[in-house]
Amino acid sequence: MTGLTLFIETYKKQVEETMLDQVKELNAPSTLRDAMVYSLEAGGKRIRPILLLATIDAFGLDCKIGLMPAAALEMVHTYSLIHDDLPSMDDDDLRRGKPTNHKIFGEAHAILAGDALLTESFRLISMMDHATAEQKVSLITELATAAGAIGMVGGQVADLEGENSSLTLPELESIHERKTGHLLIYSVIAGGILSGATQKQIEQLHSYAYHIGLAFQIRDDILDVEGDEQEIGKPIGSDISNNKSTYPALLGMDGAKQKLEHHLIQAKEALSHLPLQNNLLSSIADLIVERRS
Template identity: 60%
Template sequence: MKRFQQEHGDMIIKHMVDTVEGLVMPKVLKEAMVYSLQAGGKRIRPILLLAAIRTFNKDPLLGLNTAAALEMIHTYSLIHDDLPSMDDDDLRRGKPTNHKMYGEAVAILAGDGLLTYGFQFIAEDTFLTNDVKVRLMTLLAKCAGPEGMVGGQVADIEGEMKQLTANELENIHVHKTGKLLMFSVMAGGIISEATEGELKLLEMFAYHIGLAFQIQDDILDIEGSVEMIGKPVGSDESKHKSTYPSLLTMKGAKEKLHFHLEEALAALDRLPVYSSLLEEIAQLIVSRNH
């Protein structure tokens, strides 16, 4: 899996950067967009998408544009998350955040550029049928927009300085983090022409790994370090955010983490195709230290 992740992760980065470099736009905007695209990270979302395609014995390159579009949209969300009006973070993946490098206005516009160009990337894909492209763009808009990530971000902001219930916290993370992870897996299935039953199992898998991903983030915010996670630890506590450890205790959060891992793996077991790559990625999500 590490070889798959390295090879395809590098391919996605090169594809994104080469394409953006070839666009005609103001120099500072291009620099800001490329800066965040090259800032590192796990590339979990696009790797999940390509791994899902491989699971159905199709060529992962069929999903290269969609995977790149997904990573662009994820990157835009991080640029905007870091802004002073939201999380006000100075570091992202161990480097100065976009607005620290280029100013708030350019950072906002760099995020806008990545968001909109992501959809163009899918629309211009010559490997996919028009029906598949429309299906992908519709699902991506739903997962990234007000019914998904954007809505989850608003709920997260409204939840600051409040004591949330475990259900309220889960609802935030299902939308803020989980929806794009769900798109990753579902898009791979759609491109691979998976059946409706198979897509349901992929959706169930993605739901649980999305929650596992966020629980591990909450754990690392306490047990990690700046060197490990690329940003200051304890940022959730300093912003008075409810987290899984704060609501369930650290022991309870780790138990919940492994519960969601087991549920995700159980969904994979019901797929009629061999899914070792997806299983390995799920294991990586719960064991990662950054």
Template identity: 55%
Template sequence: MKIQDYLKDKKHLIDEYLPSYLKHKAIPANLKEAMLYSLEAGGKRLRPILTLSVLEAFGQRAEVGLEAACALEMVHTYSLIHDDLPSMDDDDFRRGKPTNHKMFGEATAILAGDALLTMSFQVIAQSSTYSSGQKVALLSLLAEAAGAEGMVAGQTVDMESENKKLTLGELQSIHERKTGRLLEVSVLFGAILANASEQDLSHLRAFSRHLGIAFQIQDDILDVMGDSELMGKPAGSDEHNMKSTYPKLLTLDGAKEQLTSQLALSKENLRKANVEPVILEGIADYIVSRNH
């Protein structure tokens, strides 16, 4: 199967399953509408797909990972809602549609993000599929990656670094937390649910860390070269917000070289794990060649 067909198939599975957690719950109507608006806005669903793909790479059924995968997408969606707020990146469009606060107001957007974040933990904790030990491992990883040591830390330092010239190490540290940690957890979720060995977990952690850096480099390149219509948001927003980026620090050619290097390191670590690597390598290639 071509990687594009694989991604489309898994995206359809996530898109079908994701809203089911909300639709029959006693959530105030306006809040539920705001939550579903951003959850159903589309997107590539790369994080949940990685969870399902790692399970399959270990020879397990992808459906085992659906609850954990959807929890990840809830956290990712919450982060986008909050990133777009006027007090943060102040974006008017996301995935080609008005941002959540433009549709529902700032207060409701904040609450929709809060609700999605907390619901992600509820989905895992109340799962009838996972063992108690798996739940503890998943919840611990997710809390650490999304919280004050992970994604929130990365966002904080990213905002504090606007109008400042960062070193390459400082920039990488921001994005390892802001973007990379949740991507890393996406891979580790699949490995934990497949009962992977500690050695395989270590190799997959390294695979995902290099992949996370590659993901961010490609994002930075697209912000310079990308098509705003394809991306669903204006190109050049990093420059407008006076942010340090890989092309700014390394030049565009230097950023592309670093992208190739990080992809190679990612694949090198993947091949050390006791998994079938073809699909995961295909996803890695897609991440560095995507146009939005």
């Protein structure tokens, strides 16, 4: 087992426990709690909290200080999936092989469970231990910026409006950046803030996260063409049949693979300027590029 595999196994579980503990103890209507818990328990790679914790670990600190904001971050991601799946948005019945939130709890409860997860995420950060008030304020400014109108929500609007139209590469990248990139960048920046990184170091972390974010998306598009249906858990070619703009469609398969390699190299270049104690962040970049699901 590599260091990264062990790290992921250990902290994925701790982040999941932290999220569930926080939600289960809320004095809220039980159906609301159930709907929140259902989607938090639906699994996933937990890549965002892992990035946050790995950044702290790589700076040589005990990454447990980041468990609460890591849980908050995954709650924000989970809220965005619940709302994206709604009938008026992507209208998805299944996510990771399980019925989507509104299929189980109804639309009203799904919307409200998302609203509550988003709101709780800010509460968790504001109440965390192991951080100064200044660090909490920075974490909240950055999270709200990444998740809000100029970030993730704006990306979802642009995505809805770009559906079924042919996008250019810059348009495609701009949507990805907003819809998923900003929150991935936040994951790493938040780890840097909690590690006391300098402004220059935050900029390098930003560059690293920017490049692995795009690499993640390109790898997704490639897997939709070349992946194993069993491993990725959805039909191959669904992007093509859904008429979605993708990297292979815009650049050809070879071009997409070259672009993937380019972003991997750039991500590692950014890391080379940082005083890191281990190679966790570099291994995460490799994992994103090599993953089969």
